[in-house]
Amino acid sequence: MVTEVVKSNELQKIDPVFGQMSFDNHEQVVFCNDKDTGLKAIIGIHNTVLGPALGGTRMWNYKSEWDALNDVLRLSRGMTFKSAITGLNLGGGKAVIIGDAKTQKTPELMLRFGEFVHSLNGKYITAEDVGMETSDMDLVRTVTPYVTGISESKGGAGNPSPITAYGVFMGMKAAAKYTFGSDVLEDRVVFVEGIGNVGEALVEHLSNEGAKVYIADINQDRLEEVRDKYSVEIYGGHNLYAEQMDIYAPCALGATVNDSTIPQLKAKIIAGAANNQLAEEQKHGLLLREKGIVYAPDFLINAGGIINVYAELENYGRQEIIRKTENIYNTTLEILTNAETNDVTTHQAALNIAQSRIDAKKNNK
Numbered sequence: 001m002v003t004e005v006v007k008s009n010e011l012q013k014i015d016p017v018f019g020q021m022s023f024d025n026h027e028q029v030v031f032c033n034d035k036d037t038g039l040k041a042i043i044g045i046h047n048t049v050l051g052p053a054l055g056g057t058r059m060w061n062y063k064s065e066w067d068a069l070n071d072v073l074r075l076s077r078g079m080t081f082k083s084a085i086t087g088l089n090l091g092g093g094k095a096v097i098i099g100d101a102k103t104q105k106t107p108e109l110m111l112r113f114g115e116f117v118h119s120l121n122g123k124y125i126t127a128e129d130v131g132m133e134t135s136d137m138d139l140v141r142t143v144t145p146y147v148t149g150i151s152e153s154k155g156g157a158g159n160p161s162p163i164t165a166y167g168v169f170m171g172m173k174a175a176a177k178y179t180f181g182s183d184v185l186e187d188r189v190v191f192v193e194g195i196g197n198v199g200e201a202l203v204e205h206l207s208n209e210g211a212k213v214y215i216a217d218i219n220q221d222r223l224e225e226v227r228d229k230y231s232v233e234i235y236g237g238h239n240l241y242a243e244q245m246d247i248y249a250p251c252a253l254g255a256t257v258n259d260s261t262i263p264q265l266k267a268k269i270i271a272g273a274a275n276n277q278l279a280e281e282q283k284h285g286l287l288l289r290e291k292g293i294v295y296a297p298d299f300l301i302n303a304g305g306i307i308n309v310y311a312e313l314e315n316y317g318r319q320e321i322i323r324k325t326e327n328i329y330n331t332t333l334e335i336l337t338n339a340e341t342n343d344v345t346t347h348q349a350a351l352n353i354a355q356s357r358i359d360a361k362k363n364n365k
């Protein structure tokens with residue numbers, strides 16, 4: 001376990017990078033340091049068999065460099081499988097910049113970061129993630145072409161969140177079809193936890209379809225704003241996991257499906273936008289299966305965002321973005337059925353299919 005590695009000074013000294021559990025066969029890890037701008041960044045390139053490693057840059061005030069390293073490794077690995085399962089010719093990568101995006105992000109720092117990205121000659125292509133804005137990517141674009149998620153006025157594909165939400169909605173409908181025999185969500189009770197950019201757009205789709213939507217967020221203003229726009233209710237209790245519901249949609253942070261929440265969960269389906277929803281992939285995937293809760297793998301159904309930025313590289317338009325995002329419905333149904341046939345968790349079934357696509361490409365070289 002990575003946490004054990006982090007806790008033990010002894011182990012930290014022995015296995016700083018290759019020994020991390022989250023290392024998981026990364027091709028390359030690049031540490032970027034610039035004294036003048038204060039830039040400290042790590043770029044993780046997990047796998048480039050299917051194409052260049054594409055994944056966003058996260059700026060976060062990590063408690064330690066170990067946390068930053070672990071985060072970038074976990075996230076870049078996730079991108080490999082996300083692109084592979086979605087059928088995109090992209091590998092998996094991600095970058096983290098250590099620091100507070102509100103106070104430490106300067107144009108000079110972003111430009112220096114862009115130069116490091118450029119030095120990799122397109123093996124890694126960056127985009128936005130937590131702590132980044134479209135304007136930051138526009139700035140990076142002035143020093144390297146290896147960036148996506150730039151403004152529409154500069155040829156970019158624009159805000160990915162509505163597309164991500166549409167993909168989650170498609171995945172949720174497929175999970176409903178598999179579980180209830182119908183993908184109509186009218187009158188289904190859905191709890192959306194986290195009503196930020198993606199959560200709100202998902203709420204709109206659900207409310208248009210007549211689902212009974214409850215919303216939860218730590219931001220009270222946001223809750224009231226979203227409630228006033230759509231016909232949804234603010235969840236007034238203290239433990240939404242234990243509520244009677246058809247679908248739980250995690251759209252805030254990861255790891256909300258864990259040792260403590262799974263025993264309480266009454267939902268029949270979990271389908272949401274958050275990355276890394278299962279605190280421990282294997283263990284919690286199995287626990288959900290034992291409880292008969294259908295889990296729509298996060299990296300599969302939240303791929304709308306990457307489909308959107310991939311359009312910038314492949315020069316496809318809005319229609320193709322929508323078509324590829326709608327296909328998340330078919331892939332989700334395929335994965336849920338495959339998991340049942342092969343007696344594996346849905347998460348594992350998605351990983352297996354993604355890995356087989358990578359292996360096929362590798363063996364054809």
Ligand code: NAD
Binds near residue numbers: 196197218252
């Ligand atoms: P966001 O920052 O706009 O929204 C997150 C929301 O969650 C905020 O309203 C915040 O107040 C709320 N929140 C935070 N902690 C919470 C808690 N403990 N309980 C309840 N609410 C809480 O982020 P977003 O862009 O909407 O992304 C949501 C999730 O989807 C993230 O995990 C993100 O990594 C993932 N995701 C987003 C995209 C995308 O296109 N934006 C693509 C793939 C995955």
